[in-house]
Amino acid sequence: MVPPPPTPEREAGGASCDTLTPSGIIEQYLDRLCAPLAGVLPPAERCRLREETGGHLESLARAYTHEGREPVEAARLAVEKFGECGAVGEDFLEAWFAHQPRGALAQRIGLANARALTCFGAANLTAALLLLVRVCWPSAEPYTFGLSVAQARQIVPEPLPLPDLSPASLALAVVALVGPPAAGWAAGTWVPVRPVRAVLRVQVLLTLYTFALGAQLLPLREGILLGVFQVVYWLPAGAGAAHLAAALTRRRRQRWHEAPTPAESGSGAAPAAMGAAP
Amino acid sequence: MAEEKGLLRNNATTLVLAVLKDGARHGYDIAREVERRSEDTLTFKHGTLYPVLHSLEKDGLIVSEWERADGERPRRVYRLTDRGRAELERCVATWRTFARAMNRVIAGRSSGEQAA
Numbered sequence: 001m002v003p004p005p006p007t008p009e010r011e012a013g014g015a016s017c018d019t020l021t022p023s024g025i026i027e028q029y030l031d032r033l034c035a036p037l038a039g040v041l042p043p044a045e046r047c048r049l050r051e052e053t054g055g056h057l058e059s060l061a062r063a064y065t066h067e068g069r070e071p072v073e074a075a076r077l078a079v080e081k082f083g084e085c086g087a088v089g090e091d092f093l094e095a096w097f098a099h100q101p102r103g104a105l106a107q108r109i110g111l112a113n114a115r116a117l118t119c120f121g122a123a124n125l126t127a128a129l130l131l132l133v134r135v136c137w138p139s140a141e142p143y144t145f146g147l148s149v150a151q152a153r154q155i156v157p158e159p160l161p162l163p164d165l166s167p168a169s170l171a172l173a174v175v176a177l178v179g180p181p182a183a184g185w186a187a188g189t190w191v192p193v194r195p196v197r198a199v200l201r202v203q204v205l206l207t208l209y210t211f212a213l214g215a216q217l218l219p220l221r222e223g224i225l226l227g228v229f230q231v232v233y234w235l236p237a238g239a240g241a242a243h244l245a246a247a248l249t250r251r252r253r254q255r256w257h258e259a260p261t262p263a264e265s266g267s268g269a270a271p272a273a274m275g276a277a278p
Numbered sequence: 279m280a281e282e283k284g285l286l287r288n289n290a291t292t293l294v295l296a297v298l299k300d301g302a303r304h305g306y307d308i309a310r311e312v313e314r315r316s317e318d319t320l321t322f323k324h325g326t327l328y329p330v331l332h333s334l335e336k337d338g339l340i341v342s343e344w345e346r347a348d349g350e351r352p353r354r355v356y357r358l359t360d361r362g363r364a365e366l367e368r369c370v371a372t373w374r375t376f377a378r379a380m381n382r383v384i385a386g387r388s389s390g391e392q393a394a
Contacts, residue, residue, distance in 0.1 A: 048354070052304075052305055052354050053325070054351050055304070055352070055354075056305050056324060058351060060306065060324065081324055083323030087325075091325070092328055092329045095329035099333065
């Protein structure tokens with residue numbers, strides 16, 4: 001048997017008496033399992049998961065006690081055998097999310113990918129349209145940094161637009177710089193399970209698409225630079241924003257929702273004594 | 279090992295359906311039965327079972343209901359549906375075909391050579 005893990009310290013600071021009892025150890029595990037799922041899983045699903053997990057842990061603890069372990073050690077071994085609560089919760093959430101009602105696109109590529117595609121597709125499309133507007137309708141008064149237009153074109157070759165202070169140029173700059181974090185933040189908030197993975201999948205494909213499109217419309221070097229910009233900035237900025245948004249959303253959900261009470265009747269029954277035979 | 283965990287994960291549906299074929303069980307029973315039948319070769323974190331059960335129930339392969347026992351938490355008991363039995367037969371047939379093919383490759387002989 002693998003030695004039991006050390007008792008985790010309570011967030012309030014220091015272990016309390018509750019975590020030193022078998023039922024306290026199990027209840028603490030259940031709290032940590034269910035709290036991150038609040039606000040995502042419906043209350044009935046969370047209650048069911050909590051009850052089933054609690055029953056399973058009690059059965060495991062009874063089995064270990066039957067083998068001769070002390071009740072507290074048996075509870076800790078049961079929790080360890082069940083698995084790390086974060087991973088268990090995330091796996092359950094992924095399974096639940098995969099079965100949510102979804103449209104044709106989501107059925108084809110998955111709900112998480114469809115939501116991430118919506119966020120980053122909108123950002124990419126907006127940037128592409130603004131670039132097209134600037135290419136097709138260049139400003140008559142570009143800002144050339146004190147250089148002549150010919151010298152400026154050595155730095156920004158055609159058909160890319162020279163910088164200016166027109167609304168379209170400013171909008172393009174804002175979308176190019178702010179778009180990835182904004183889309184990532186939206187994806188991280190909207191996709192409840194593994195949003196960073198969905199963002200990476202979607203943005204890699206969009207980057208390849210942008211590169212292919214850029215290679216058709218732009219000179220090769222500029223097309224490559226456009227793709228490199230997406231890889232070097234859009235991808236990490238989007239994924240980072242998604243990760244941060246998901247973490248903050250999870251923390252906010254935990255603060256706003258209390259741990260669920262068992263919804264199904266009969267849940268008020270006291271757990272069986274740990275020394276009982278399985 | 280990572281390879282064994284991958285094999286276990288990919289065949290979780292077959293394992294759960296096979297255990298439920300013999301009668302209704304709750305989650306703990308299912309996990310222990312898999313370990314018992316495999317003589318502790320197939321061991322896993324029991325928490326990984328519940329996403330599988332959730333998926334199978336949503337797909338209509340199993341159904342569940344609460345079962346109450348005195349002095350204990352209520353247990354969710356799962357049983358196979360007709361669709362689940364059909365899916366189990368399909369999974370078992372697929373597994374047997376795959377296992378035969380693997381054994382042939384490992385043995386280094388085709389069925390024709392074996393017959394000869």
